[in-house]
Amino acid sequence: MAKKKLYKQYHHNNDKENDIDPLNESNSSSSPMNTSPTPSPTYKYGLWKCIGKGNFGDVYRAKDLTAGKFVAIKVINLDDSPDDVKQILREIHFLSRLSHANVIQYFESFTQHLNMFIVMEYCGGGSCSELIKYHKKLNEDIVSYIIKNVLLGLQYLHGERKVHRDIKAANVLLTENGDVKLGDFGVSGEMTFTKLKKNTFVGTPFWMAPEVIIKGKKASNNTLDEDDGYDYKADIWSTGITTIELVTGSPPLAQFDPLKILFEIPKKKPPILFGLSYSPNLKDFIRYCLLKDPDKRPSTKSLLHHHYITKQIPPAKAKEQLVQLIQMKILYNETNNVRYKPRFKLNSTVIDDNDQENVINWELTKTMATTILTEKNMESTTKSDINNKSSILFYCLERVYLRGKDEETRNSVEKLIQDIYKCEKENPGLCHALVEEIEKCVK
Amino acid sequence: MAFLFKRNPKTPFELIKTLNDSLLKLDYNDKKIQDDCTRYLKQLRIILHGEDDIEPQQDQIYNISQEIFQQDCLYHLIINLLKLDFDSRKDVFIIFSVLLRRNKEQQNQPPPPIVNYLLNSQPEILLILLRGPETHEIGIISGQILRECIKYETINKFILYNSLFWNFFNYVQIPIFELATDAMMTLNDLLTIHRKQVSEFLNDNYDKFVTTINNLIDSENYVTKRQSVKLLNDLNSSRANSKFINKYYDDTVNLKKTMRLLSENSKNLQLEGFHILKFFMANPKRSQKINDLLIKNKINFLIFLKNFDVESFHDPTLTDEKDFVLQEIERLPDRKE
Numbered sequence: 034m035a036k037k038k039l040y041k042q043y044h045h046n047n048d049k050e051n052d053i054d055p056l057n058e059s060n061s062s063s064s065p066m067n068t069s070p071t072p073s074p075t076y077k078y079g080l081w082k083c084i085g086k087g088n089f090g091d092v093y094r095a096k097d098l099t100a101g102k103f104v105a106i107k108v109i110n111l112d113d114s115p116d117d118v119k120q121i122l123r124e125i126h127f128l129s130r131l132s133h134a135n136v137i138q139y140f141e142s143f144t145q146h147l148n149m150f151i152v153m154e155y156c157g158g159g160s161c162s163e164l165i166k167y168h169k170k171l172n173e174d175i176v177s178y179i180i181k182n183v184l185l186g187l188q189y190l191h192g193e194r195k196v197h198r199d200i201k202a203a204n205v206l207l208t209e210n211g212d213v214k215l216g217d218f219g220v221s222g223e224m225t226f227t228k229l230k231k232n233t234f235v236g237t238p239f240w241m242a243p244e245v246i247i248k249g250k251k252a253s254n255n256t257l258d259e260d261d262g263y264d265y266k267a268d269i270w271s272t273g274i275t276t277i278e279l280v281t282g283s284p285p286l287a288q289f290d291p292l293k294i295l296f297e298i299p300k301k302k303p304p305i306l307f308g309l310s311y312s313p314n315l316k317d318f319i320r321y322c323l324l325k326d327p328d329k330r331p332s333t334k335s336l337l338h339h340h341y342i343t344k345q346i347p348p349a350k351a352k353e354q355l356v357q358l359i360q361m362k363i364l365y366n367e368t369n370n371v372r373y374k375p376r377f378k379l380n381s382t383v384i385d386d387n388d389q390e391n392v393i394n395w396e397l398t399k400t401m402a403t404t405i406l407t408e409k410n411m412e413s414t415t416k417s418d419i420n421n422k423s424s425i426l427f428y429c430l431e432r433v434y435l436r437g438k439d440e441e442t443r444n445s446v447e448k449l450i451q452d453i454y455k456c457e458k459e460n461p462g463l464c465h466a467l468v469e470e471i472e473k474c475v476k
Numbered sequence: 477m478a479f480l481f482k483r484n485p486k487t488p489f490e491l492i493k494t495l496n497d498s499l500l501k502l503d504y505n506d507k508k509i510q511d512d513c514t515r516y517l518k519q520l521r522i523i524l525h526g527e528d529d530i531e532p533q534q535d536q537i538y539n540i541s542q543e544i545f546q547q548d549c550l551y552h553l554i555i556n557l558l559k560l561d562f563d564s565r566k567d568v569f570i571i572f573s574v575l576l577r578r579n580k581e582q583q584n585q586p587p588p589p590i591v592n593y594l595l596n597s598q599p600e601i602l603l604i605l606l607r608g609p610e611t612h613e614i615g616i617i618s619g620q621i622l623r624e625c626i627k628y629e630t631i632n633k634f635i636l637y638n639s640l641f642w643n644f645f646n647y648v649q650i651p652i653f654e655l656a657t658d659a660m661m662t663l664n665d666l667l668t669i670h671r672k673q674v675s676e677f678l679n680d681n682y683d684k685f686v687t688t689i690n691n692l693i694d695s696e697n698y699v700t701k702r703q704s705v706k707l708l709n710d711l712n713s714s715r716a717n718s719k720f721i722n723k724y725y726d727d728t729v730n731l732k733k734t735m736r737l738l739s740e741n742s743k744n745l746q747l748e749g750f751h752i753l754k755f756f757m758a759n760p761k762r763s764q765k766i767n768d769l770l771i772k773n774k775i776n777f778l779i780f781l782k783n784f785d786v787e788s789f790h791d792p793t794l795t796d797e798k799d800f801v802l803q804e805i806e807r808l809p810d811r812k813e
Contacts, residue, residue, distance in 0.1 A: 111698060112742045118702055122657045126616060129654045132562060142653045144699050147742055334528070 078106065078152070079431055079454075080447055094155055098427075098454065103155040104140060112147040125151065131193065135186030137206060137216040156214060158207030158359040161279060165202060167362040170282040173315055175358070178351035179205065180276050181342045182213035187272065188333035190215070191265045200271035201240045202278045207359055211352040238291050239284040242270035243299035244327050266327035269336070273322025277306055280315065314341040422472075423457060423464030488536075491519060492543040499552045502559045513556075514564045521567040524574040532574075541575055545589060550575075551598050554605065557614045565617045572621045576628075591628050602631065606640040609647040609659045619658040626662075629670045636666060636677045645688045648700055660703050667707065671716040678711065678720040686724065690733055698742065705737065705748040712755060725759050728769050735773065738780050746784060747794075753777075754797055757804040770808055777805045 078095040084105070085092040093106045111118055128139040128151075138154040158164075161179060165171060171179075183205055190197055197204075197215060206216040238246065245267045278284045285304035286294050303323035306316050318341035324330040336342065345351065430450045437443035457464045495516040501509050523540050526532040544550060553560075553568050560568065572590075579585040594602055602625065608618020626632040635641055644666070647659035667674050678685055692704035712721055724730055734756065737749025756766065770777070786798045 111702070112744050118699060119661075122661070122699075126654060126658060126661075129616065130566070144653070144697060147698055149699075 078104065079427065079450060080434065081106075081431070097152075103157070105137075105153045105155040107151040107153065109149045109151070110147055111144070111149050121149065127195065128153075131190075131195075133186060133189040134212070135182050135214055136189060137214045153216075154214070156206035156216065157209040157363075158211070159362065160203050160216075161205040161207065161275075162201070162203035164207065164358060164362055165279060165282050167365060168358055171279050171358070172354075173280060173312055174346045174351045175355050176276060176279040177315075177341055177345040178348055178355065179213050179279060180272065181337065181348070183215065183272055183275070184333045184337050184342070186213075186215040187265075187268050188337070191268070191333060196265045197268050197271075198245075199240075200268050201275055201284070205275065207355070209356070209359060209363070211356040211359065238295045238298065239287055240271040240274045241295075241298065242267040242327065243325055245270075246295060247299050266330045266332075269322050269330050269333070270327075272336075273319050274304070276315075276319055276322065277304065280306070280311065312341075314339075314344065317341065422468035426453070426464045426468050488523075488540040488543045491516060491523075491540070492547045492549050495520065496547055496549055496552050499556045502556050504559060510559075510561060514561060517560075517564050517567040517571075521570050525570050537574070537578070541578075541589070544571075544575070545593050545597070548598065550590075550593070551601055554601050557617065558611060565614065569617055569620050569624075573624045576624045587628050587630070591630060594625065595630060595634055599634070602634065603638070603640060606635065606638070606643070609644075609650060609655050612652060612655065615652075615655040616658045619662050622662055623665050626665055626669065629673060632666060632670045633673055636673070641666070642684075642688065645692060648692065648704070649695060649697070653699075657699065657703075660700070664703075664707055664710075668710055668714075671714055674711075675714075675716040675718075675720065678717055682720060682723055686727070686730070690729070693733060693737070698745075702742075702744060702748070705745065705752075709748055709751050712752070721755075722761075725756055726763050726766065728765055731756060731766060731769055735776070738784075743785070743788065747789065750784065750798075750801070754801055757801050767808070770805070771811055774805060774808050774811055778802075781805065 077097065077099060079098050080096045081093045082095070083091050084094045091108055093108065094103055095106050096102070097104050109121065111121070125139075125142050131139065137156070140152040140154070142149060142151045144150070161171075183200065187197060187200070199217065200215070204215065204217045206214045208214070274284050286298075289297075303320075303325055305323075306319050318336070318339050321331050321336065321339065331339075427450070430446065430453070434443055434446040434450065437446055453464065495513070498509055498512045498516060502513060503509060520540065522530065522532075523536050524532060550572070553571070557565060557568060575588060575590040578588040578590075602622075605618045605622045605625070608622065609615040622635075626635060644659055644663045648656050648663060650656045650659065689704055689708055693701055693708070695701050695704070711717055712724060730752070734749050734752045737745055738753065740746055740749070756762070756770070759766075781798065781802050784798065786794045
């Protein structure tokens with residue numbers, strides 16, 4: 034059964050290969066109904082590498098083989114999620130309606146079996162939290178540059194009536210060129226709160242605004258952009274905490290147990306930054322962000338006029354410094370082989386073993402039984418007339434890649450795949466012929 | 477040198493007129509006209525919706541909406557939706573929702589004028605919106621506008637009884653994920669918001685509807701499958717639909733579909749299947765043909781129930797329901813060889 038599905042999958046891929054990417058499709062009049070039922074199969078993306086673990090699935094870096102660029106793909110098992118799929122879908126729709134230089138660009142989503150794949154812009158520079166893990170803390174100029182971009186991203190989101198709700202260094206992503214982008218909102222944010230409600234605590238409350246903790250219930254019920262009442266000022270508080278995190282290396286109160294500190298935050302005075310090493314502008318900026326009364330807390334618009342944001346070294350210069358820091362970190366990670374192990378095995382989930390299916394032999398009437406039988410026969414015919422065997426080759430190569438015992442082995446397989454891909458592009462049909470020959474030998 | 481700059485249209489009449497004129501000239505390649513449309517739309521959106529600290533003025537809204545209807549502005553916006561840029565399309569949505577949400581706060585108010593306009597003056601607008609999912613770029617925005625419109629019963633009825641409605645069962649299978657799931661949202665709203673009206677509709681169209689939704693449940697796509705069973709279960713648990721429900725639970729084809737759901741390897745699909753099975757078992761007027769099929773598969777149902785892990789859903793009522801179904805199945809006579 035698993036095999037059959039797989040072949041079918043590839044069969045669809047063949048149809049798709051000649052198509053234009055549905056998202057970049059400029060010719061809008063072409064009817065989408067004629068294309069295959071799997072728009073962007075996992076095969077379009079190759080060289081999967083886990084780059085992070087989410088609470089609900091892992092994040093991978095993968096290469097879009099048609100465009101030749103890297104993308105970030107979040108994989109969520111839909112059957113594991115206790116919530117209605119609707120909620121996840123709503124968020125994805127929202128993501129698809131966003132487009133801003135400081136917000137991670139959403140590309141597309143697709144499902145395969147029980148998994149949902151969300152394809153987004155890839156940020157090669159990693160998150161700001163990785164950056165401070167390596168550099169301990171960042172200088173004020175760079176932080177001013179980062180926070181300015183965070184505010185621009187937030188201004189856009191708030192204009193779209195969206196509250197990010199999870200601003201922290203770990204969600205501020207960087208490209209290798211030093212561009213700053215807000216990431217990981219929506220899907221994960223929504224689910225973080227849902228889980229919270231169900232007593233499995235995920236995430237940490239250090240960045241939470243006091244009113245969010247007090248009205249925690251309200252926050253968890255907000256699901257839609259249509260909700261007018263939700264207070265976007267919570268993001269401003271979190272931006273203040275993130276600023277402290279970036280210049281000092283950790284958010285305030287980080288030394289305490291997050292669960293114990295949770296209800297202390299609304300009772301305590303807002304954190305302040307002190308010490309001669311920080312400029313008065315920075316201290317003032319943080320004081321404004323961390324006003325306890327959300328109504329008094331300024332909006333992104335007025336914070337963008339704050340001297341800490343406007344009176345710093347030129348952005349280009351700060352960006353240049355940031356790029357250097359990013360490169361140092363990347364180099365360190367490469368030499369020290371920093372790797373993430375996925376929480377869920379991808380190869381087993383992407384191509385799901387469906388042998389379990391139909392373990393119950395239902396007694397059906399004759400007509401019903403015959404329809405099922407003919408359906409099965411049809412599947413096996415599609416199997417035999419696959420005309421493009423190249424997809425099998427790439428699939429196998431990817432399996433080999435995953436079997437590589439260390440980074441070096443995998444890297445050489447990766448190179449091999451790229452070479453073959455290049456060859457195939459130059460000589461279309463090459464892989465097909467290759468697989469055909471292998472088949473003959475095996476027979 | 478003020479004459480070097482285009483002046484902004486001042487009166488509501490002027491604004492709508494200039495907007496309409498620009499829309500007529502709209503062209504993919506003409507950046508200038510594009511920008512003009514974007515600007516006028518933004519101006520219109522601010523009058524209707526306000527911005528930052530500016531609250532919209534009721535009398536201004538009234539005046540401008542009069543002009544919008546008189547000059548058929550909504551029609552021009554909808555037929556040119558594709559040519560507008562990304563942000564302007566969002567403005568069109570906001571304009572529609574402000575017009576649709578007028579009078580909504582006060583109770584017992586007649587529906588806002590836009591409802592009558594859409595149904596009687598320019599029904600073409602709704603028909604274009606219904607075809608929205610056929611065009612990738614505007615599918616989602618059309619869906620959003622449509623879902624605002626069908627909050628009114630009269631519009632919902634107009635759509636349910638229009639042949640274009642049935643296209644949604646195809647749209648939900650469009651390979652482009654966002655479009656398909658957006659169409660599913662619209663389909664769901666169309667069938668669940670106005671319960672009474674839908675119940676009449678389901679009575680009138682039982683066969684066609686059940687065949688169509690059963691086809692969706694057979695889909696290979698997990699999301700389509702799960703959402704369509706969910707929709708069916710939602711309809712089947714609404715009291716208003718009792719006639720439909722009686723027919724549904726007396727059909728062996730539906731019981732077979734249920735059995736196939738029970739053998740899915742997704743626990744959520746099994747759960748949805750279980751919810752259908754539960755009603756089959758609870759039906760006091762179970763017919764002979766249903767009983768025969770149940771008896772034939774008694775052992776299979778018992779195997780399923782033995783392996784069906786209700787604990788993992790953390791729902792005590794579900795455990796009770798499982799016990800009930802198990803009891804009912806055990807009470808069935810054994811199969812005669």
